[in-house]
Amino acid sequence: MTGPGQGFEPxxxxxxxxxxxxxxxxxxxxxxxxxxxxxxxxGPAGAAVPAPWEVRQLPRAVALVLEAAGIxxxxxxxxxxxxxxGYRVAPAGSGPAAGAGQVEVTWVGPPGGGAAEEEQERLTAxxxxxxxxxxVCLLYRGPRRRRFLEVExxx
Numbered sequence: 001m002t003g004p005g006q007g008f009e010p011x012x013x014x015x016x017x018x019x020x021x022x023x024x025x026x027x028x029x030x031x032x033x034x035x036x037x038x039x040x041x042x043g044p045a046g047a048a049v050p051a052p053w054e055v056r057q058l059p060r061a062v063a064l065v066l067e068a069a070g071i072x073x074x075x076x077x078x079x080x081x082x083x084x085x086g087y088r089v090a091p092a093g094s095g096p097a098a099g100a101g102q103v104e105v106t107w108v109g110p111p112g113g114g115a116a117e118e119e120q121e122r123l124t125a126x127x128x129x130x131x132x133x134x135x136v137c138l139l140y141r142g143p144r145r146r147r148f149l150e151v152e153x154x155x
Contacts, residue, residue: 008064130149136152
């Protein structure tokens with residue numbers, strides 16, 4: 001949720017479970033703003049191409065699109081344990097070049113919650129939503145044979 005003077009923060013899957021209610025209206029306003037900025041900045045390409053601010057704030061932009069599409073984010077409790085199965089958006093990779101122009105979307109949840117069994121289907125759905133808005137998505141199998149979606153702007 002937002003406080004006075006702060007902008008809307010989309011759920012990345014690494015925070016507490018977000019209550020609905022007023023958040024739904026804020027989410028809708030933020031998403032409509034994203035599309036309007038795209039139309040103004042991109043001209044004829046319109047809403048089909050990410051705007052420069054999205055590329056600069058890639059995790060935030062990707063999380064906004066996924067949340068606005070109605071895809072559930074994962075959530076953590078106060079001790080950092082997963083309490084809900086859903087997407088998680090984070091800068092890609094590790095090391096000094098981590099996150100340089102890419103984010104990873106993973107499908108995670110509480111231990112024994114079945115996230116691993118549904119990750120291919122759910123990540124494919126995430127990719128469809130993101131690709132419709134001009135993002136480039138590649139589905140990979142990473143460590144421990146878990147899948148993840150690599151998302152980047154078009155080149």
